[in-house]
Amino acid sequence: TKDNWNVFYKGKVIKDASASSFQYMDGGYAKDNWAVFYNGQKVNDISASSVRYLGGGYAKDNWKVFYKGQPVKDASASSFEYLDNGYAKDNWNTYYRGRKTD
Numbered sequence: 532t533k534d535n536w537n538v539f540y541k542g543k544v545i546k547d548a549s550a551s552s553f554q555y556m557d558g559g560y561a562k563d564n565w566a567v568f569y570n571g572q573k574v575n576d577i578s579a580s581s582v583r584y585l586g587g588g589y590a591k592d593n594w595k596v597f598y599k600g601q602p603v604k605d606a607s608a609s610s611f612e613y614l615d616n617g618y619a620k621d622n623w624n625t626y627y628r629g630r631k632t633d
């Protein structure tokens with residue numbers, strides 16, 4: 532929720548969130564004009580202007596992939612897609628809940 536000055540997650544103010552541009556995306560992700568948040572916590576190293584939610588806890592911007600707000604190591608954002616039931620893939624690997632499978 533938000534009012535004219537603050538954004539709240541479970542009753543606590545989300546530090547550094549801009550109420551005027553804040554919007555909920557889906558799957559626990561939200562953003563304003565400058566930052567991305569997951570479950571009320573700021574996500575580091577992600578572009579608010581290009582982020583999009585893919586499903587199943589996965590989100591990506593133009594350069595990186597994230598699972599529940601954490602970077603997915605070695606994932607290729609350009610080809611990354613969510614499959615179903617925690618699985619996702621890029622052109623080289625398959626991932627389950629944010630981790631590369633063997």
